[in-house]
Amino acid sequence: MTFGTHCHHHPDGSCHRNPLHCIVPPHMLKELAEQGTPEERERAMRSLVLSGQIRGQRQQIAELISRPVNREAVAVKQRIIYDAGGQTDLPGRRIRGEGDPPTGDAAADEAYDGAGATYDLFQVVYGRNSIDDRGMDLISTVHYGQSYDNAFWDGKQMTYGDGDEDLPESDRLFNRFTIAIDIIAHELTHGVTQYEAGLVYRNQPGALNESFSDVFGALVKQYQRRQTAAEADWLIGEGLFTRNVNATGIRSMKAPGTAYNDPKLGKDPQPAHMRDIYKGFEDNGGVHINSGIPNYAFYLAARELGGYAWEKAGRIWYIALRDKLRPTSTFWDAARETYQVAGDLFGAGSLEQQAVRNGWTAVGLTVDSPPTQQQPPLDMPGCLTAPAAILWRSFFG
Ligand SMILES: [Zn+2]
Numbered sequence: 001m002t003f004g005t006h007c008h009h010h011p012d013g014s015c016h017r018n019p020l021h022c023i024v025p026p027h028m029l030k031e032l033a034e035q036g037t038p039e040e041r042e043r044a045m046r047s048l049v050l051s052g053q054i055r056g057q058r059q060q061i062a063e064l065i066s067r068p069v070n071r072e073a074v075a076v077k078q079r080i081i082y083d084a085g086g087q088t089d090l091p092g093r094r095i096r097g098e099g100d101p102p103t104g105d106a107a108a109d110e111a112y113d114g115a116g117a118t119y120d121l122f123q124v125v126y127g128r129n130s131i132d133d134r135g136m137d138l139i140s141t142v143h144y145g146q147s148y149d150n151a152f153w154d155g156k157q158m159t160y161g162d163g164d165e166d167l168p169e170s171d172r173l174f175n176r177f178t179i180a181i182d183i184i185a186h187e188l189t190h191g192v193t194q195y196e197a198g199l200v201y202r203n204q205p206g207a208l209n210e211s212f213s214d215v216f217g218a219l220v221k222q223y224q225r226r227q228t229a230a231e232a233d234w235l236i237g238e239g240l241f242t243r244n245v246n247a248t249g250i251r252s253m254k255a256p257g258t259a260y261n262d263p264k265l266g267k268d269p270q271p272a273h274m275r276d277i278y279k280g281f282e283d284n285g286g287v288h289i290n291s292g293i294p295n296y297a298f299y300l301a302a303r304e305l306g307g308y309a310w311e312k313a314g315r316i317w318y319i320a321l322r323d324k325l326r327p328t329s330t331f332w333d334a335a336r337e338t339y340q341v342a343g344d345l346f347g348a349g350s351l352e353q354q355a356v357r358n359g360w361t362a363v364g365l366t367v368d369s370p371p372t373q374q375q376p377p378l379d380m381p382g383c384l385t386a387p388a389a390i391l392w393r394s395f396f397g
Contacts, residue, residue, distance in 0.1 A: 019201040021153045021190040021213070023183050023237065023250065024174075025288035031266035032173075075129040077119045081108045082141040084159075091141045091157060107142040107178045111160060114184030114220075115140055121185075121216070121223045122192065125310050126318050131191035138188070142178060151177035153187040155194065164242070172242045173264065180237045180249075181224060186217035197325035204330040206287035211294035212321055218253060219310045229302040229309040235259065253299045256292030272296045274331070274364030274371065293363050294331055301338075301359030305352060312352055316342045332370050335360040339367040 077098060083105070084092035095103055102109045115138040122128040130136045139157035148161025163174030177183060190213050193199055199209035214236050222232045236259075237250035247260030256270035270292030271277055277293065278286035298317060302309035316338050324337035339356050346352035357367050365371060 019284075021187060021201070021209075023151045023177065023186060024149060025250075026283050027269055027289065028250075028265050030282075032264055035264045035266075075123050076135045077116065077123070077130070078135065078137045079112055079115045079119075080137055080139050081112050082139070083108065084141050084144045086143055086146055086162075088145050090144075090154075090159060091139060092143075105142070107160060107162065107176050110176075110178035110181075111140040111142050111158065111184065114178065114181045115158070115188065117181060117224045118185040118188045118216075118220050121220045121310060125223070126315065128192070128318075131188060132195045136191075149174045149177075151183055151187055153190040155191075158184070158187050163240075169242070170244065173245050175240055175242060177240065180239045182214075182217035182221040182235075183237050183240065183250075184217075185220035186213040186236065189213040189216040192216070193321060196322045197329065198327045199325065199329060200327045201284055201287060203285035203287075204290065205328050206284050207290035208294055208325070208329060208331065208334055210287045210291035211298070212317065214251060214253060214291060214295050215298050215314070215317055219314045222308070223310050226308075228307055229313075230306065232309070234299055251288075251292070251295070253295040254303075256296050270295075272363060290331075294334060297335070297359040297363045297365070299359075300362050301355045304355035304358060312346070313355075316345060316352070316356060319345070332365055335365040335367050 079096075079098050080094060081096040081103075082090075082092035083095045084090065095105070095108055096112055102112075119130060119138060122130075130138065141157060141159045142162075144159045144161050147164055147166050149163055151158070151160045153159075160177040163176045164172035165176055190209070193209050193212055197208075197212075199205040199212075201209055217236055218232065218234060221227075222229075225232075234254035235249035235252055238248060240250060241247040241260070245260070245265060246262040247265060249259050251268070251270060252259040256272040257268050259268040259270075261267045269278065269289050271290065272292055273296075274293060278289045280286065283289055298313060301316075302313035305312045319341045320334065320337045324341060325334060329337075339353060339360070342350070342353040342356040360367055
């Protein structure tokens, strides 16, 4: 396997300006790097060496693929799928455009269908015309790199690795990354957040950014399956791990901290309450860790409301993301704003507003009064690349 280490390796500090939003979080990579076999560690090193080249390429590609947006009032779904052919040049060779028949390549067709399902939820239910609300093309690249164990949104497009599909089945930890539709929707929602609240990818705003991606990732899956809040599994990335790993998914919204517990992956570190919030520096201040708190608040509100979660809870969260939240918004800001939006949409004191209040209260946030504990300031030293540092140490002493 090749760890997606360069997703977290920004010695130039560029993660503040243009972070890569990767689905596999650094704490999991760190465990894999420490607990992996010699071969797994060697492959991780190779990806580190590659990372310098990839950063340079990414800039060129970003310029190459930035194109005028479709400003027509009519909603236009425009998907384009590229194949990197196991290389790391983006976007790769174009293999399917909007309306073309399936290619027969599972990853390409899953990327196409997943982008379509994500577009449909945002368009049909919330009236949004693509990621930027102006009909932006939905660009995806599949078969990125050799055994690349990650997927990411880089501000312009989606990119998916094949996981460990080149290894014998008994050695595989990850399946291909297009296999779970909520991962696709999670990554594309990072694009929506980038165009709306613009939540900074650090500390609480960063964990909110992650949480909104999980919320709409889960909702796209539920919408596609026509599942009610009670029927849904509320897992993110179900199907991503093989049977060789003790994991139900990458995160659990209904029970944060229980998605995996495995000798190679470590244990799911997500808290479900403010008293357990992670305060360290890793993972950009715990963006994939503390997202468990707002995730659980959303789950509780959706379960209390019942029915299809995208209709009420999802709409409240969407309006808050689009119109209320700002780049430095905290969990409490999200609690207050979703409570306000619920009142605007469904009436002050409505059952909907009460459900939102109850969800946040259960994770330790009171909608009417700010929490006493403050977050560390946003300008703390970032991008310390702890996983990379550990990898180097394990190889060179
Ligand atoms: Zn993410």
